[in-house]
Amino acid sequence: MERKELIQSAKEMLSKAFVPYSKFPVGAALLTKGGEVYQGCNIENAAYPVTCCAERVAIFKAVSEGEREFEALAVIANTERPVPPCGSCRQVMSEFFEPDMRVYITSKELEVKETTVKELLPFSFTPGDLESGRE
Ligand SMILES: O=c1ccn([C@H]2C[C@H](O)[C@@H](CO)O2)c(=O)[nH]1
Numbered sequence: 001m002e003r004k005e006l007i008q009s010a011k012e013m014l015s016k017a018f019v020p021y022s023k024f025p026v027g028a029a030l031l032t033k034g035g036e037v038y039q040g041c042n043i044e045n046a047a048y049p050v051t052c053c054a055e056r057v058a059i060f061k062a063v064s065e066g067e068r069e070f071e072a073l074a075v076i077a078n079t080e081r082p083v084p085p086c087g088s089c090r091q092v093m094s095e096f097f098e099p100d101m102r103v104y105i106t107s108k109e110l111e112v113k114e115t116t117v118k119e120l121l122p123f124s125f126t127p128g129d130l131e132s133g134r135e
Pocket residue numbers: 019022024025026041042043044051052053054055075083084085086089
């Protein structure tokens with residue numbers, strides 16, 4: 001699947017976003033190595049911190065279906081610049097994605113910034129760190 005198609009798939013999710021509080025829809029589409037696409041949108045809550053970002057919805061949908069091997073992630077919002085994922089999503093990306101996996105972040109005008117997981121979250125806390133610090 002081409003980058004353009006994955007971004008289109010993320011864009012489709014903007015209309016599904018549940019954003020009564022922020023009025024800031026975000027869409028995501030996660031491509032697996034097997035060629036499946038898992039889409040996500042942000043889902044907010046009256047208790048604001050309970051909100052889940054579009055990226056994590058897409059990742060958790062895929063992981064909960066047994067997927068473990070990922071090819072690329074596209075994220076889009078109606079922003080001036082390509083939308084930077086939040087810190088929590090970067091940490092979740094680093095748990096499931098290879099450091100060099102492509103992440104396409106996109107703006108309202110479909111300006112695409114192509115980045116990677118390690119570029120988004122360098123020096124990240126990993127399962128190896130957890131193992132090495134156990135009592
Ligand atoms: O990369 C991002 C940044 C923000 N949001 C959501 C969380 C919240 O619903 C709204 C405003 O922060 O946007 C995402 O889904 N992804």
